[in-house]
Amino acid sequence: MRMRKLKWAADFIANSEVNVHNPEIYQGKWRELLNRDCIHVEIGTGKGDYWIGMANLYPELGWIGIEKQESVAALALRKKDTLEQQTRFIHGDAANIDQWFAKKEIDVIHLNFSDPWPKNRNKKRRLSNERFLDKYHQILSDDGQIIMKTDNRSLFEYSIIEFQNFGFKLEEIYLDFRSEQHDEDIISEYERKFMEKGPIYRAVWVKGG
Numbered sequence: 001m002r003m004r005k006l007k008w009a010a011d012f013i014a015n016s017e018v019n020v021h022n023p024e025i026y027q028g029k030w031r032e033l034l035n036r037d038c039i040h041v042e043i044g045t046g047k048g049d050y051w052i053g054m055a056n057l058y059p060e061l062g063w064i065g066i067e068k069q070e071s072v073a074a075l076a077l078r079k080k081d082t083l084e085q086q087t088r089f090i091h092g093d094a095a096n097i098d099q100w101f102a103k104k105e106i107d108v109i110h111l112n113f114s115d116p117w118p119k120n121r122n123k124k125r126r127l128s129n130e131r132f133l134d135k136y137h138q139i140l141s142d143d144g145q146i147i148m149k150t151d152n153r154s155l156f157e158y159s160i161i162e163f164q165n166f167g168f169k170l171e172e173i174y175l176d177f178r179s180e181q182h183d184e185d186i187i188s189e190y191e192r193k194f195m196e197k198g199p200i201y202r203a204v205w206v207k208g209g
């Protein structure tokens with residue numbers, strides 16, 4: 001998601017109570033901070049529709065959104081400017097995720113319409129590249145899950161192979177998720193745009209062992 005730089009973004013993030021400014025301080029303490037036993041993380045929230053929508057749908061769970069682009073992060077935080085105990089945001093690059101969360105601290109990671117980075121030379125930037133999977137494996141609980149949705153078939157196929165090679169077990173797969181109604185899952189503005197153009201792919205992997 002590319003967008004022009006918003007002049008107010010840096011100050012807005014700096015003053016946000018929902019944004020956690022030094023996430024490394026909470027390593028090992030997120031369940032306590034959010035007062036929830038089960039913690040979900042969305043990596044790459046974009047403008048925040050999915051993170052906020054899922055947090056509203058499941059308030060009994062903890063919800064942490066992560067976004068690296070400053071202007072996009074500010075737009076997400078602007079939509080969620082009231083602090084609720086179970087919801088937080090981290091403006092940062094998920095490459096550092098293992099410094100923010102302790103081993104086995106996270107129960108579910110959501111990759112909702114991640115950037116596909118189609119060129120081979122950029123594959124390390126894909127959020128399902130082995131570089132990230134290694135970190136996800138560390139921070140996920142023993143029965144932790146990764147849930148991915150995308151409109152991009154090439155990214156989906158690539159991810160299935162990467163997860164398989166890393167030893168994650170494929171638990172669910174949909175090749176046209178929106179052909180049935182799924183009220184348990186939020187449709188972001190971003191997803192709605194792509195739903196009209198073709199199928200939405202979805203998979204769930206479990207860490208296992």
Ligand code: SAM
Nearest residue numbers: 001044045046050067068069093094112188190
């Ligand atoms: N999840 C959103 C939704 O469902 O509406 C849309 C996501 S948007 C297409 C992908 C986002 O992932 C972009 O805003 C991008 O900045 C973010 N992103 C990509 N790599 C990231 C990383 N390493 N750390 C944090 N955010 C990242």
